[in-house]
């Protein structure tokens with residue numbers, strides 16, 4: 001049975017109270033947050049960070065530099081990130097589009113109403129709903145709750161959504177449970193919780209702070 005939003009909210013609150021937020025976007029430009037999120041696709045945090053720093057040092061992370069850059073040069077620099085060969089052309093294409101459509105500056109897009117900004121971001125090459133939501137949440141501070149692979153898994157295990165739920169369903173279910181002012185903290189805390197406790201294989205149910213109310217506790 002699907003849990004009521006109030007029950008999910010209670011579980012999120014427990015998790016938020018246990019995990020320090022890791023606000024990795026501090027000091028970054030909107031374009032850097034966008035590129036960092038592309039680099040993070042199917043990549044752990046350390047690989048993402050290394051790829052980001054290599055790219056920043058090697059070419060600079062701004063639309064002009066990356067639009068001019070050779071795809072192979074980008075790929076070489078972002079090797080610590082997974083799927084670097086497919087991410088390199090994506091990064092160059094995003095840079096070209098941001099330059100052509102917005103003169104290299106995403107600020108005006110991020111000032112648009114949430115849904116319009118989301119549509120514009122998702123129109124950029126290779127930018128899916130999660131990447132758009134991260135930029136909206138971290139940079140524009142819109143009240144969205146981006147769903148990464150950890151949050152997806154947790155939402156299923158908590159029965160916040162059904163088994164075959166897709167991205168938009170998971171996001172909507174969590175946003176209906178978590179009040180706007182808590183969504184960024186919830187995103188950050190749930191990711192840490194998914195990395196440390198509710199891990200993909202062999203979740204640590206015996207030390208989990210929500211095991212008394214989790215419908216999947218001790219079923220693995």
Ligand code: SF4
Nearest residue numbers: 198203205208214217
């Ligand atoms: S009890 Fe187990 S399955 Fe449920 S949230 Fe905790 S770690 Fe995950």
